[in-house]
Amino acid sequence: MPVWIKQSLRLFRHELKRGELTIICFAIILAVASVFSLSGFSAQIKSALINESSSFIASDRVLQSSRPVDTEFLNKAVQLQLDNAQVMLFSSMVFAGDEMQLASVKAISNGYPLRGELLINDRNSSAINAMHAPPVGSAWVHSSLLDKLAIKLGDSIELGATTFTVAGTINKEPDASFSVFTQGPRVFINLNDVEKTQIVQPGSRLTYRYLFAGSEQAIDEYEQWVKPQVNETQRWYDIKSQQTPLANALNRAEKYLSLASMLGIILAAVAVSVASRRYGQRHQPMVAVFKAMGANKSHIRKLYMLHWSSLSVFSIVIGLFLGFVLQSIGLMMMAGYLPQTSSASSLYPMLVAVSTGVICAFAFAIAPMKSLIATPVLTVIHGFSKLDSKKGIIANIPPFIAVFALLLIFSRDWMLSLALMAGGGVIIGILxxxxxxxxxxxxxxxxxxxxxxxxxxxxxxxxxxxxxxxxxxxxxxxxxxxxxxxxxxxxxxxxxxxxxxNTPNQFLVNVNKSQVTEVEQFLSINQMQASDLYPIVRGRLTAINDEKLAKKASKEETDNSDQGRESIGRELNMTWHSELPKGNVVVSGHWFGAEDGLAQVSIESQIAERLNVKVGDELSFQIGSELIQLPVTSIREVDWQSMQPNFYMIFSDNVLADFPATYITSIHVPMDKKRAIQQFLAQYPTISVIDxxxxxxxxxxxxxxxxxxxxxxxxxxxxxxxxxxxxxxxxxxxxxxxxxxxxxxxxxxxxxxxxxxxxxxxxxxxxxxxxxxxxxxxxxxxxxxxxxxxxxxxxxxxxxxxxxxxxxxxxxxxxxxxxxxxxxxxxxxxxxxx
Amino acid sequence: MNTKPDLKAKNEPETILECRNVTKSVNTASNKTDEKSLTILKAIDMQVKSGESIAIIGASGSGKTTLLSLLAGLDLPSSGEIYLKGLALHQFDEEQRSKVRADHVGFIFQSFLLINSLTALENVMLPAELANDDNAKLKAMTMLEKVGLSDRVEHYPSQLSGGEQQRVAIARAFISNPDILFADEPTGNLDSKTGETITELLFQLNQQQGTTLVLVTHDTKLAVRCQKQLTMDAGEFIQPSGAALEQLTINSVKAG
Structure with a gap:
């Protein structure tokens, strides 16, 4: 064995035993352990949370389309061993004897839902987790439909050209819509029954959803393959791309967790940099003595490279072990709260942790190590000074590059890494x-x-x-x-x-004008918190400043030859209101003044941006058979995450007053008032409740x-x-x-x-x-x-x-x-x- | 290292170390553009014969330690020539001088300079290992025995007294059987009694191994044990070599 290896290992062994390397080892151990546990733990939590919340879309990913997609999409999924299920959504009238009701029908294939549970109450009224679609010829319906059609379980309903037996009521639908404007109560049927209903005709408004679930790797691979092929009539989404409070919370939590891990890396880097400077200083006398004894530079370089490497490897291994323990403790503590947490630990956090250790250990060691190896032999005579920091800026380049590389590897986000580094640099300078x-x-x-x-x-x-x-x-x-x-x-x-x-937990929709006062009275007597009652008039935006919008009666007719400005493509629920609704902020223009009796409209900011509408533009709407034109006087930001009725278009009072309208409000019904409101609403069968x-x-x-x-x-x-x-x-x-x-x-x-x-x-x-x-x-x-x-x-x-x-x-x-x-x-x- | 029979043959002493007109000055200016230099050594000439022992004495700041570091190849002169075993040290770079040190030179320092995290045995083994000596351990054991520390081989420097540390340093200096040994105030950090023991040991080993010895010291008792003494003052030798010879004879008689 070459002498330098012998000497290096001997030094390492003794120094370790004598506690002389404790601090530097400690720093690297800390770096590795904290990065490992932080990134491992946050990855586990992320996947547990996403697993859990994926039930909100009943799968990991959804491909939504207005037409059936090419079979190639499904073949590829099967090839990647992804679970898949299909859902078809449409609205249709449901009949039972003389009663009828508009329902939103969801035809599902076996396998639905891929994530979450679909709970059905059958005749015995116990909730069972439906593992299959309803049997052919059977339907599961929302309980409100039973009341509205005056039927009970086991009775028949007609849907299009077919009759279905109502076999159960829906207790919990994983991917129930967040929208309060869904049309009618839910009816589940088997996808294989759709054809028999003869409801699907050219021009029907249909939504096809293809659900996919599987291992993260397979899903990622599939996503890479699918994404470039998604056209504009299709949408590919996961739970986080939904515009929901949940998606928002998840996104922020994920960012927080990533941030925590990135900051963990920086902390680790700071620790290693302090420790490696000290390491250099402590070993100066040793290098000088070696040199005086005639050791050449290459001998010393090799000796210290090996010494530092042994130290790093030793610390990284302990760090990984400690990190694993910390992470396991964390997961154990969270086990009761986080469903579906898998046990620690995947390879990725380990990789990040090891590279943090290695990169930190080497990048931060370069400068002190260089000075150390260059220790003048004369110091044996003249004594030892602290390592000079004259080469300050140059010496700091490798560590900065290292930290940047780590942040980049970890976040895979150039901007965030650059911002953190630049911010850090400025802060250090000021400091x-x-x-x-x-x-x-x-x-x-x-x-x-x-x-x-x-x-x-x-x-x-x-x-x-x-x-x-x-x-x-x-x-x-x-x-x-x-x-x-x-x-x-x-x-x-x-x-x-x-x-x-007191978050509103019920929406009352379809309230007639004649019922408004009674509803208001009831709410105030019972001291229920409610939003204002908003009238709803349905209409279509037809032109902006005399420029006709592309005719898109429905999404199915999307045609690329349309040259007109993009339209909203569907009827809008519009309202009028004299006050700016809660949670809305005017970002441009002015809210309607009480004094100016002008016909005007306020538009929501996202849709304004999409349609390229500015304050002062004239919008034309078709409401029923009438056409009205009026200027935009304000653009509003709307908090879509509030449990309030929200609107794209709000008109000034005088415009829509003569159109037939129904009213909507959101209310918070405490547990003890549930009965009261049920009894009250029983008198008004036309009012729908969305719970x-x-x-x-x-x-x-x-x-x-x-x-x-x-x-x-x-x-x-x-x-x-x-x-x-x-x-x-x-x-x-x-x-x-x-x-x-x-x-x-x-x-x-x-x-x-x-x-x-x-x-x-x-x-x-x-x-x-x-x-x-x-x-x-x-x-x-x-x-x-x-x-x-x-x-x-x-x-x-x-x-x-x-x-x-x-x-x-x-x-x-x-x-x-x-x-x-x-x-x-x-x-x-x-x-x-x- | 083991193939130097001619050096050990004393009948025909050759010049092992030679200095010709060596000067050393350092720049004392606070910024580099100024040209203020301080001359530490002024035109030093000296010759050391193989097997000789020489003491360089003088007041603090007279330049003796600087001279020692030049002679041992730890530093380069500003001008002049230094030959060690015929090798032109003044022309050598750091790496070449390392090689010369490894092959021919041993050191003893005032502050011992043992490596704290190595045991006494491992400290002594160091130069032999650097010279790729396969018997480093055995030789180190023998050396430690010679300096009377065979029962302390596994001790770390911090567990040894000052005198014991210097004995380890002496063992380390002699293990590779150097042609020439440089000692910088070897008794400077020790009390007088321990200093005497160390002096005794140093000369005993020197004699046994026939090493050339150059030492820098304040300690007259140590100086008189050397065959030759050179006194430095303000960067030069102040006694003519003839007088030095005479002095040496007197001191030898005294010491004897």
């Missing part, structure tokens, strides 16, 4: 400047204070450069912790405010799980961050060790040294806490406005937390480290530092 100024300012203030304080300030000033580096790393650690805390609190607050306790209670509680439970997951991730980040801080204090403590030894020998009292050291750390921590708060505020602003699409807010109360916690934590750990040192005898202390 260095501020830190310098603050420490300087503190010194002149300190000259009047007590001895300990004076010594502390003098030390801070003297170690300006090293302290600045420490300050940056303390600040980054504290900032990341504050950041995670603040974003988590804001996210959870917003979710909770989105679905408060969204089940949907809301399902939403709440998913959001509850997401919140919990985020909570746990926060705890992980806090642990990782605290460990980084401890490692840093420990590292900087060792820089002070020799000095403490000398001062101690010169007769400085333990109390003075302790108070000076602790004060130094408290001041450093507090400054770092303050700077971290400022940096956090900037980062949160960017994150909220750009990444989470939330309304940015100030968090001044966290500033105090930053300063106090920063000072207390860094000071506390400093005190502990100092205590240990000062309890050693002067002689031991001096020997240790030689």
């Amino acid at each position: 260095l400047l501020f830190g310098h100024l603050l420490v300087n300012a503190g010194r002149s203030a300190g000259s009047q204070a007590g001895q300990g304080f004076h010594l502390a300030m003098a030390n801070l000033k003297r170690r300006g450069k090293q302290n600045n580096v420490q300050l940056v790393s303390f600040t980054i650690a504290i900032m990341l912790l504050l950041l995670m805390l603040v974003v988590r609190n804001d996210l959870i607050d917003e979710w909770q405010s989105q679905l408060p306790d 969204v209670e089940a949907m809301i509680s399902q939403l709440r439970s998913v959001i509850g799980q997401v919140s919990l997951a985020i909570e746990f991730i926060l705890v992980l980040v806090v642990i990782a961050g605290s460990l980084v801080l401890v490692a840093q204090v420990q590292a900087s403590m060792e820089e002070r060790e020799r000095e403490l030894a000398i001062l101690r020998t010169l007769g400085a009292s333990g109390r003075l040294l302790k108070s000076a050291t602790v004060l130094e750390f408290v001041i450093l921590g507090a400054i770092a806490g303050f700077l971290a708060s400022v940096a956090m505020e900037i980062a949160v602003y960017v994150l909220q406005s750009k990444v989470f699409e939330m309304t940015p807010s100030l968090h001044l109360n966290y500033w105090l937390l930053g300063v106090v916690l920063g000072g207390a934590f860094v000071g506390g750990v400093g005190l502990l480290a100092c205590w240990r040192l000062l309890n050693l005898s002067s002689l031991t202390l001096i020997r240790r530092t030689l």
Whole structure:
């Protein structure tokens, strides 16, 4: 075995045993463990949440089309071993004797739903999980249809040219529509029965849904294949691309989890960079002695490469193990809350963790290692100095590239990685400047204070450069912790405010004008919270500024030869209202003034953008047989996630008043009032009730799980961050060790040294806490406005937390480290530092 | 290392180390454009014969340690020539000088400079290993026995006293049987009694192995044990070599 290998391994073995590598190993272990557990855990949570919430679309992915798709789509899915099911949706009248009702029919194939449960109450009225489509010739219906058609289970209904036996009522439909404007109660039939009904005719309004589910890899592969082929009459979507509160919550949670892992990487990088600098310094004397003994550069280079590699591999392996344990603990704790969590752990997080370890270990080691190998042999005569940091900028290039590469590998998002890096760079620059100024300012203030304080300030000033580096790393650690805390609190607050306790859980639709007063009275007597009652008039947008819109009577007739502006393609539910509805914000123009009796319309911002409509444009609508034209005076942003009736078009009062309208409202019905409202509505059989209670509680439970997951991730980040801080204090403590030894020998009292050291750390921590708060505020602003699409807010109360916690934590750990040192005898202390 | 029979034959002492007109100056200017230089060594000439022992003495700051580092090839002179075993050190780069050190030179330092994370045995083995000596361990054991530390081989430097550490350093210096040994204040960090023991050991081993010894010291007791003493002041030798010879004779008598 070559000598360098022998010597390197021998050094490694001894140093490890003697605890001389503890801090550097600790840093790498920490890096790997935190990245592994964070990314592993968040990947697990993500997939569990998505699995769970995928039941909202009854599958992993859906291909929706207005026409049957090519069989090739299905063949490919089968080839990739994906489960698939088909659904066909249409509206049709359902007859039973003399009664009839418009129903929304869902014809399903066997296998539906691929995710979630379809619960059916049969004759025995127990809810069973339907594993198949209804038998041929049978239908499952929403219970309201039984009332409306005055039938019971076992009776027959007619749908088109066929008769179906009602075999059950629908208890829970996984992918029930969030829309309150669905047409009529749901009827499930077998897909094989559709043809017999003879309902499907050319021009019928049909929606075909092809559901797919399977392993993530297969789904991804399929998605790669499908996406380029999806045309404009088709839509390919997953749970997250839905415009629902749930999708939104999931998207944000996913971003939070990714962010947490990315910040974990940065924390890890900071830890490794601090530790590798120290490693370089500690080994300087050894290199000088080796050189004096005649070892050449290549010998030393090989020896240290192997030494550093052994150390990295050793730490990475332990880090993986620790990360695995942490992740398993996390998953175990979440097991009760997260359904379908698979056990730890997939390969990807391990890969990310190992590459974090390897990249950090090598990128951060390059500069200290180069200086170390270049240690002048003359230092055996003249003594050792700290590694110079003259090559500051150049030495920092590999670490910066490394961190960027890691962020990129992890996020696969150039913009986010660049933004984080650029932001980080700017923040570090500002930090260095501020830190310098603050420490300087503190010194002149300190000259009047007590001895300990004076010594502390003098030390801070003297170690300006090293302290600045420490300050940056303390600040980054504290900032990341504050950041995670603040974003988590804001996210959870917003979710909770989105679905408060009195979230409307029922919609009343089809209320006649003559019933409005009675409904209002009933609601006010029973003190039920309700939105305003909105009249609904159905109509079609036909022209914008005299430019006729493309004739798209229905989606089926989409024809690329249409040259006109894109239309909405369907009838709109339009309303009039004098006040701006809750949750709406005018983003352009003005809301109708009470005084101007002008006929005008307010349009929702997304549709305005799609149709390229600006304030001042004239819109033409066809309502019944009449054509009206009126100007757009405002564009509104609408919170589609609120459980309120929302509208694309709101007219001023005087325009639609003469058209026949039905009214809609959303109400919150507490449990104890359910009976009352049922009895009240029994008098008005034309009013339909849409109950969204089940949907809301399902939403709440998913959001509850997401919140919990985020909570746990926060705890992980806090642990990782605290460990980084401890490692840093420990590292900087060792820089002070020799000095403490000398001062101690010169007769400085333990109390003075302790108070000076602790004060130094408290001041450093507090400054770092303050700077971290400022940096956090900037980062949160960017994150909220750009990444989470939330309304940015100030968090001044966290500033105090930053300063106090920063000072207390860094000071506390400093005190502990100092205590240990000062309890050693002067002689031991001096020997240790030689 | 084992093939140097001619050197050990003392009947015909050859010049092992030679200095011709060696100077050393350093730039003391705070910025690089200034040209303020401080001359540490002024035109040093000296010759060391194989097997000789020489003490360089002088006040602090007289330039003796700087001279030692030039002679040992740790640093390069500003001008002049240095030949060690006929090799032109002043023309060699760092790597070539490493090779010279590995092949011919041993060191003893004032602050011992043992590697803290290696045991006494492993510290001693180091130079032999660097010279690819397969018997490094055995030789190290023998050396440690010679310096009286056979019961401390597995101890780390921090577990040894100063004197013991310096004994380990001496064992390390002699293990590769160097042609020339440089010692920088070998007793400087030790009390006088321990210093004497170390001095004794150093000369004993030197004699046994026939090594050439160049040492820098303040310690007159150590200096007089050398065959030749050179006194430095302000970067030059201040005694003519004839007087030095005379002094040497007196000291030898005293020491004897």
